[in-house]
Every structure is written in C-alpha cells, then in structure tokens.
Amino acid sequence: MGALMLQGTGSDVGKSVLVAGLCRAFANRGLAVRPFKPQNMSNNAAVTADGGEIGRAQALQAIACRVEPHSDMNPVLLKPQADRTSQLIVQGRVRGTLGSGNFREARGSLIAEVLASYRRLRAECDLVVVEGAGSPAEINLRAGDIANMGFARAAGVPVVLVGDIDRGGVIAAIVGTRAVIEPEDAAMIRGFLINKFRGDPALFEDGYRAIEERSGWPGFGVVPWLAAAVRLPSEDAVVLERGAPRGGGRRLVACPILPRIANFDDLDPLKLEPGVELAMVPPGTPIPGDAALIVLPGSKATIADLAFLRAQGWDIDIHAHHRRGGAVLGLCGGYQMLGRSVADPLGIEGPPGQVEGLGLLDVATRLAPGKMLRQVAGVALGAPVHGYEMHMGETTGPDTARPFALLDGIGPEGAISRNGSVMGSYLHGLLAAPEARGTLLARIGVAGSGRDHAADVDAALDQIAAELECHVDIDRLLQLARGTS
Known part of the structure; x- marks a missing residue:
C-alpha cells in the first residue's frame, strides 16, 4: 500500500x-x-x-x-x-x-x-x-x-x-x-x-x-x-471565463454564467454535437438573439442568482426569446427560476422571504432544509436517462402534470409548459445519455450524433x-x- x-x-x-x-x-x-x-x-x-x-x-x-x-x-x-x-x-x-x-x-x-x-x-x-x-x-x-x-x-x-x-x-x-x-x-x-x-x-x-x-x-x-483534457468535465468555473469562438452553420445553445453557477458540466455533452454551438454568456453580454435554446443552469443560491439575472437584463432576453417561440430548459436552480415564485421562509439561502420567478412555468418552489441527494434512472422526453438529483426545496404546480421525466421507483419529475417550449428538471447529467440528448436537440431542429459522453470521457x-x-x-x-x- x-x-x-x-x-x-x-x-x-x-x-x-x-x-x-x-x-x-x-x-x-x-x-x-x-x-x-x-x-x-x-x-x-x-x-x-x-x-x-x-x-x-x-x-x-x-x-x-x-x-x-x-x-x-x-x-x-x-x-x-x-x-x-x-x-x-x-x-x-x-x-x-x-x-x-x-x-x-x-x-x-x-x-x-x-x-x-x-x-x-x-x-x-x-x-x-x-x-x-x-x-x-x-x-x-x-x-x-x-x-x-x-x-x-x-x-x-x-x-x-x-x-x-x-x-x-x-x-x-x-x-x-x-x-x-x-x-x-x-x-x-x-x-x-x-x-x-x-x-x-x-x-x-x-x-x-x-x-x-x-x-x-x-x-x-x-x-x-494535454489536448484531451478539454473533453473532461471541469470543476473550476474559471474555465467559463475563457469563452470560445463563434462558428457558423450550427444551432446556438446559450447559457448565462451566473455568479453561483453549479454543475455547469451538465452542458459538456453538447460539445460533442457537431450541429450545436454552446455559448456560455458572461456578465455584461446579452443572450444572443439567434439562440435556438436557452439553458438556465444549476445555482447554489437561486434567489441571489435570479436577482443577478434580472440586473443583467437577461430576463428581458429570455422573455423575448420565449415570445419568438424559442425553447428554454431550466436545470435544478434554473428550473426553480422559471416558475412563478421562489420562497425561502426559513432563510436557507439568506434572509427569509419570497421572490417572483420568471413565470415561464406554472410552478412554485419552496426551499427547505432537507437536501435531496440520489442517483436516478428512468425516461425523459420519451428517452432513457440516468443522472442524479442534488437540490434543496420542492417545486409544485399545474405544469408538473406534464412531467419532464418519469423516474424508476420515484415517479413524475420536472415540468413542461402547456405549449411544450419551456422545460424544467432537477436531473443533473441527463444530457450525457445520447438518446435523451438527441430527443432534446430534435426540438430545436438538430439531429443528435448519438455519441456516448461517458465513453468519450x-x-x-x-x-x-x-x-x-x-x-x-x-x-x-x-x-x-x-x-x-
């Protein structure tokens, strides 16, 4: 030893x-x-x-x-x-x-x-x-x-x-x-x-x-x-500050960089897709108007990051994108932001209170002390998926009647808006599954490559x-x- x-x-x-x-x-x-x-x-x-x-x-x-x-x-x-x-x-x-x-x-x-x-x-x-x-x-x-x-x-x-x-x-x-x-x-x-x-x-x-x-x-x-290191999940958010050149002929997926962004490696599998350009949008920069999909990422401080999002004017960009028929996906904290409200009555993230959400999903979130930590598997958007949940709080409301996923041994998870263009989920790692990633990309007119992210890593x-x-x-x-x- x-x-x-x-x-x-x-x-x-x-x-x-x-x-x-x-x-x-x-x-x-x-x-x-x-x-x-x-x-x-x-x-x-x-x-x-x-x-x-x-x-x-x-x-x-x-x-x-x-x-x-x-x-x-x-x-x-x-x-x-x-x-x-x-x-x-x-x-x-x-x-x-x-x-x-x-x-x-x-x-x-x-x-x-x-x-x-x-x-x-x-x-x-x-x-x-x-x-x-x-x-x-x-x-x-x-x-x-x-x-x-x-x-x-x-x-x-x-x-x-x-x-x-x-x-x-x-x-x-x-x-x-x-x-x-x-x-x-x-x-x-x-x-x-x-x-x-x-x-x-x-x-x-x-x-x-x-x-x-x-x-x-x-x-x-x-x-x-080590050129191969770029294909590995990154832990340090400093890599997000380096940016990447814009290219042509691909559908743009945009993700705003929030101060307390969490688990941003959820988006890494999109880098495998030749038909996708992933743009991590830094503060001080508007979300590109030609984005086909906006992803709101996980956050360690949902309420604070939602306030930052508004201060950047990104809420205006997101609503304009939605009015044009663009797709929106919220993951974990991003899912919570998409609802009508986020309540923190016990002061989990800061002073107790409640804030208005973006209102793109008919759901509401109440933060609570218990932390959900579990590995899960099931079906999302009709395709096999596996990943994990890591969040504090519960999200409920009418749009959960159209779940994003059905999890084995657990049941419905997440929510989809009435017109199907806005989706929210607590699942991390869901884009690593080639089938689920391909089903999501099909919604924005991209044929998925079918590449296995785990095998690539x-x-x-x-x-x-x-x-x-x-x-x-x-x-x-x-x-x-x-x-x-």
Whole structure:
C-alpha cells in the first residue's frame, strides 16, 4: 500500500487532470487505486453511490480508477453560496454554513474526519493519489490547514509539486515555494512536475536543471499540453471565463454564467454535437438573439442568482426569446427560476422571504432544509436517462402534470409548459445519455450524433494516461508512493 500527493504552485495549474491521469495510468498497470482530496471548494459536485456528495473532480478521478465515487474521496467540500459564506459538506452530508470569519477555526477540527476517510480508502486499495488545493505557498492559510501540508504531514504522505509553465514564471513559482514554506513542510516535497508545456521539452532543459539546483528537489518530468483534457468535465468555473469562438452553420445553445453557477458540466455533452454551438454568456453580454435554446443552469443560491439575472437584463432576453417561440430548459436552480415564485421562509439561502420567478412555468418552489441527494434512472422526453438529483426545496404546480421525466421507483419529475417550449428538471447529467440528448436537440431542429459522453470521457482519460507514461517517470513516482525511493 502507498500514497502520493500532488500539490500546486497555485490554483488551476492542472492538479485535478494530472491526478485523474495518474489514477488511470496506475489502474492500467493493474493497481487498485483511489483518489482523495481532503478539502475542496466547488459548486460542481456529484452524488456518490453511498448517497453523499463530493467535488466533480474527485468523481472524475474515481472514473479514472474504474471505481464508484464515494464520499470518503472528498471528506470536506465547501460550496460557496454568497461572497462570504459557504455550505459545509462533511463526508458527503450537509453540516451547516461557514462564514469567512469562522472557517479557519472550524477547519482545524475537521482533520480527524479527513484522516478517517483517508485511512478507510487506503485500507481498501494499493495506492491513494491525493490532490491538494490552492498552494502550500499560501503561508497566510497554513495555520489549521487540512488541504495541503497540514494533511500531508498528519498522514505522512510524500508530495510532488506541480508548476504551470503556460502561465509563465514557473521557475520562480517552484523555487519561491521552497523559499517561503516552513522547512518541515519543504521536507514533505520530494520532487516537482512541470505541466502544460507547449513545444519541444528540450527547450526547457536549462530551466528544468535550474529548478533542481535551486530548490534541491528532483524533477519527475515535463507534461505537454494535454489536448484531451478539454473533453473532461471541469470543476473550476474559471474555465467559463475563457469563452470560445463563434462558428457558423450550427444551432446556438446559450447559457448565462451566473455568479453561483453549479454543475455547469451538465452542458459538456453538447460539445460533442457537431450541429450545436454552446455559448456560455458572461456578465455584461446579452443572450444572443439567434439562440435556438436557452439553458438556465444549476445555482447554489437561486434567489441571489435570479436577482443577478434580472440586473443583467437577461430576463428581458429570455422573455423575448420565449415570445419568438424559442425553447428554454431550466436545470435544478434554473428550473426553480422559471416558475412563478421562489420562497425561502426559513432563510436557507439568506434572509427569509419570497421572490417572483420568471413565470415561464406554472410552478412554485419552496426551499427547505432537507437536501435531496440520489442517483436516478428512468425516461425523459420519451428517452432513457440516468443522472442524479442534488437540490434543496420542492417545486409544485399545474405544469408538473406534464412531467419532464418519469423516474424508476420515484415517479413524475420536472415540468413542461402547456405549449411544450419551456422545460424544467432537477436531473443533473441527463444530457450525457445520447438518446435523451438527441430527443432534446430534435426540438430545436438538430439531429443528435448519438455519441456516448461517458465513453468519450473514458477514452480521454486513457489518452492522458498514455501521455503521462511517455513524459513522466511513473516508475519513480510509484516508488515514492510506496516509500522505496
């Protein structure tokens, strides 16, 4: 048995993808592997087989290991729901809300549960691949840390530091990390990886050697730009800010980027469709008038995001689109926004109250403390579908008599407007099913490709693992994890 932890010189250096790739590479060698992230902050989450929730990246990494996701793989998950507050998920279950002022004190008390989850995973496999969060160089956050060195030292797990050469300054980022962290933390780092290199790695040989000399840490390889990573579900909303070029000859699907957007990877399968152009609409930009379908995504704070939507003028765009006969799909929080009203009498999301919805579905939502977490299967729009529910609140009203889906062992779910152009559902992951995706696209005049999203993700993981086998010293990493290096 063994373990290895990847930490980064900063956020978005590619740790999640590298962990997924290493998990698949080790699994391809016949090892029983499990992913682990002590603490995560994300509104992109997945429901586990044991009825909990974890970050989307850890669910993907479980797929890379060819095992079912489990709540132990991400024992602490923070889901931001306002600028200064987050919902706290511990071992898959909601434990309450944390503010920016009390999180540092609260997180230190969670280390025992983090270690318990880690030890359970380690006992059932050959190797645990651990992902850090942010950077150990954030020494202002070191006290009470459970995400990086606090965990590594408590669990005795060796660390490999990942630097992103694409953003520039990678030599300073790695050597600078060594300079600012405590000697005891630096002793946990046993080497580094250079990630996202474009071009001939030989051109960086001098820089690679300079890092080794100045940091005292050996290098484990230079990872090229992994083109296949774009086909993987993303957890970090920063990817939404990068945008994509507009193309011609395809039907446009538009999705506004809300401040607390959640589970936006629901839309990833649309990227497989040659007849579809997916436009994530940033704040300050109107929803394109030529959209064939507008998707309102999930939200961690429905009422606040609905107010933001109105402040952007997107409600005007949506109603104009609807008057032109355009289709609208609301998922989870987006479904709640489409109704007549959203009530929060107990102050689940903020001050108690009730707000008017967009009024495109004849339903109303009442938020409540209990959180629905379950994996589901059934039929949606007449086609087989599987996915999961993850929401707080209940939606009722006349339009639910025309359900979006019929779920096995559960019954009707969601709602469709009288004229059929507006649809709402609590189902996440429904577009991954080729049949259901094709049925939805047929409503906007697009022939679905029938491509299997899960198979596409699996193939991308194998491609990434093959790249890592070529460019990373996997054997030496495995020796490090086993304590034999």
